[in-house]
Amino acid sequence: MCGIVGYVGEKQAQDVVIEGLRRLEYRGYDSAGIALVDDGAIASQKRAGKLANLEKAIADAPLPPSTTGIGHTRWATHGAPNDVNAHPHLGGARRVALVHNGIIENFAELRARIEADDHVLLSETDTEVAAQLLELQVESGIDLTTAMQRVAGQLEGAFTLVAVDGHDPSRVVAARRNSPLVVGLGDGENFLGSDVAAFIEHTRDALELGQDQVVTITRSGVEVTGFDGSPAEGRRYHVDWDLSAAEKDGHDWFMRKEIFEQPRAVADSLLGRRSAEGLLRLDEMRLSDQELRDIDKIIIIACGTSFYAGMVAKYAIEHWTRIPVEVELSSEFRYRDPILDYSTLVVAISQSGETADTLQAIRHARLQRSKVLAICNTNGSTIPRESDAVIYMHAGPEIGVASTKGFLTQLVACYLLALYLAQVKGTRFGDEITEIIEQLEEIPAHIESVLAGADAIYELARSQLGARSVLFLGRHAGYPVALEGALKLKELAYIHAEGFAAGELKHGPIALVEDGMPVLCVVPPLGRDQLHDKMLSGIQEVRARGAYTICLAEEGDDRIAPLADVLIRLPRVPVLLQPLLAVVPLQLFACELATAMGHDVDQPRNLAKSVTVE
Numbered sequence: 155m156c157g158i159v160g161y162v163g164e165k166q167a168q169d170v171v172i173e174g175l176r177r178l179e180y181r182g183y184d185s186a187g188i189a190l191v192d193d194g195a196i197a198s199q200k201r202a203g204k205l206a207n208l209e210k211a212i213a214d215a216p217l218p219p220s221t222t223g224i225g226h227t228r229w230a231t232h233g234a235p236n237d238v239n240a241h242p243h244l245g246g247a248r249r250v251a252l253v254h255n256g257i258i259e260n261f262a263e264l265r266a267r268i269e270a271d272d273h274v275l276l277s278e279t280d281t282e283v284a285a286q287l288l289e290l291q292v293e294s295g296i297d298l299t300t301a302m303q304r305v306a307g308q309l310e311g312a313f314t315l316v317a318v319d320g321h322d323p324s325r326v327v328a329a330r331r332n333s334p335l336v337v338g339l340g341d342g343e344n345f346l347g348s349d350v351a352a353f354i355e356h357t358r359d360a361l362e363l364g365q366d367q368v369v370t371i372t373r374s375g376v377e378v379t380g381f382d383g384s385p386a387e388g389r390r391y392h393v394d395w396d397l398s399a400a401e402k403d404g405h406d407w408f409m410r411k412e413i414f415e416q417p418r419a420v421a422d423s424l425l426g427r428r429s430a431e432g433l434l435r436l437d438e439m440r441l442s443d444q445e446l447r448d449i450d451k452i453i454i455i456a457c458g459t460s461f462y463a464g465m466v467a468k469y470a471i472e473h474w475t476r477i478p479v480e481v482e483l484s485s486e487f488r489y490r491d492p493i494l495d496y497s498t499l500v501v502a503i504s505q506s507g508e509t510a511d512t513l514q515a516i517r518h519a520r521l522q523r524s525k526v527l528a529i530c531n532t533n534g535s536t537i538p539r540e541s542d543a544v545i546y547m548h549a550g551p552e553i554g555v556a557s558t559k560g561f562l563t564q565l566v567a568c569y570l571l572a573l574y575l576a577q578v579k580g581t582r583f584g585d586e587i588t589e590i591i592e593q594l595e596e597i598p599a600h601i602e603s604v605l606a607g608a609d610a611i612y613e614l615a616r617s618q619l620g621a622r623s624v625l626f627l628g629r630h631a632g633y634p635v636a637l638e639g640a641l642k643l644k645e646l647a648y649i650h651a652e653g654f655a656a657g658e659l660k661h662g663p664i665a666l667v668e669d670g671m672p673v674l675c676v677v678p679p680l681g682r683d684q685l686h687d688k689m690l691s692g693i694q695e696v697r698a699r700g701a702y703t704i705c706l707a708e709e710g711d712d713r714i715a716p717l718a719d720v721l722i723r724l725p726r727v728p729v730l731l732q733p734l735l736a737v738v739p740l741q742l743f744a745c746e747l748a749t750a751m752g753h754d755v756d757q758p759r760n761l762a763k764s765v766t767v768e
């Protein structure tokens with residue numbers, strides 16, 4: 155995933171583009187670059203590494219003033235993250251500059267065609283091939299918009315292309331397929347961005363683009379066409395968060411800010427979900443009640459943290475609706491020849507709405523005539539646009555690469571879907587559904603009380619500096635929480651961490667337990683039949699082998715105390731809702747341990763916020 159900015163207007167384009175790239179740097183930070191249209195030519199600069207490297211290069215060799223420009227922050231797919239492979243890429247005549255997000259799958263044959271015409275390409279990238287193709291078109295006398303339509307029509311794969319022509323300062327032209335791009339609508343100026351953070355400080359009026367479209371922005375307007383040049387429309391919308399939401403609000407990291415935003419995010423994800431009569435309503439649903447009644451199987455597809463949210467959702471949906479639920483990794487789903495038909499509901503969980511593995515999986519599902527419902531946080535993104543229905547999480551922008559409030563609001567959206575299905579299918583009485591919703595509405599306050607204990611968790615995390623391997627145990631809905639806690643530690647502290655179903659430990663993994671090894675245990679609420687007893691047995695087994703047990707257990711659970719070297723208390727909630735609380739200490743633990751190790755928790759090594767390549 156990469157960050158892209160385009161601008162044409164009255165301001166200095168360099169200022170607008172660099173600031174936009176700063177807000178997009180979380181999307182990729184292997185390199186950064188800018189290109190400006192300057193009196194008949196392109197002025198450009200690019201550097202490997204973070205945006206600061208580019209800014210230093212510009213300070214050393216200033217760019218000319220210009221009111222038309224594009225910029226890019228890169229997460230490398232083709233070619234190493236170095237200066238040569240950094241975007242923008244220019245055609246051989248240095249007349250056209252291009253930035254790109256995605257993968258052009260037929261670039262090898264296009265490259266061979268270009269090189270056969272004796273054009274020399276300097277980089278290993280697929281982007282430079284597209285830049286050269288564009289330049290050959292405009293050099294033949296056609297305008298950049300027509301050139302983009304023709305070139306985009308030759309490309310296969312996933313791409314957002316944004317280009318400028320040194321001979322035409324009036325416009326910035328872009329094309330998109332399977333890759334994010336949104337238009338910012340200003341007064342006497344217009345913007346392009348990989349997401350609204352690129353231009354949010356200038357305008358909150360945006361235009362969502364469709365598949366296979368070319369957009370031309372000028373000072374005075376925006377024109378949208380198909381790749382064939384036929385007129386097309388975007389969907390205009392107002393962005394419902396402001397610049398401050400994209401800032402850190404005084405926290406040291408976006409991730410920590412987003413952990414502490416979780417009470418608000420969960421509250422927002424519940425807003426407006428009940429009608430005046432108290433019934434659940436999911437406005438974006440777009441699936442009729444009858445279509446939902448016909449559903450006899452649900453398959454949840456997702457990646458990473460979103461997959462673990464889907465694992466929790468399975469327990470809730472099956473318990474409240476009695477519909478069988480399978481949970482599948484998006485990257486595995488379509489290769490196992492899944493059994494799908496019109497009565498299968500495929501639920502795609504994706505915070506970014508751009509994850510290529512999940513996008514390709516839903517396309518497969520739709521080809522098999524299944525209905526697809528997206529649970530997503532990003533308005534205007536590809537996955538909800540290509541789904542039959544969507545439930546937005548309303549978590550606000552999640553900038554930190556490690557998902558936190560995204561996970562909690564995905565859980566809320568899954569609970570709401572389960573309850574809505576129960577309401578439509580009549581598998582739960584109205585008052586039962588109302589009771590669960592009221593329990594959900596108390597969760598923000600419960601999260602606040604868990605967050606109030608953050609300092610003790612920070613102290614615990616710092617005490618574990620030097621840990622080489624950490625285990626996480628859970629049962630039932632606590633098992634996916636254990637997996638998510640382990641993932642947070644892996645992706646932030648770069649420590650080996652593994653989550654287990656506690657009952658599985660004795661079937662092999664317990665051999666891993668060494669004296670003093672930290673084992674974090676998510677203890678189910680009391681009274682859940684055998685579950686609590688079995689969890690205590692598992693904890694005793696690891697303690698007998700020297701484990702340092704850090705237990706998360708509900709208030710009033712005194713049976714756990716003798717088994718816990720450290721005890722973190724959770725407010726009492728039903729077992730299906732406990733994941734909303736149990737994950738918070740694990741997020742704080744991973745964030746603090748990683749920062750104590752000097753890691754950048756917002757941009758962990760090798761990772762990007764949304765993986766838009768398969």
Ligand code: AGP
Pocket residue numbers: 457458459460503504505506507508509512555556557558645762763764765
């Ligand atoms: C979670 O902390 C990671 N950033 C990653 O596992 C993420 O959840 C996964 O890539 C899925 O992203 P999505 O929700 O945007 O599809």
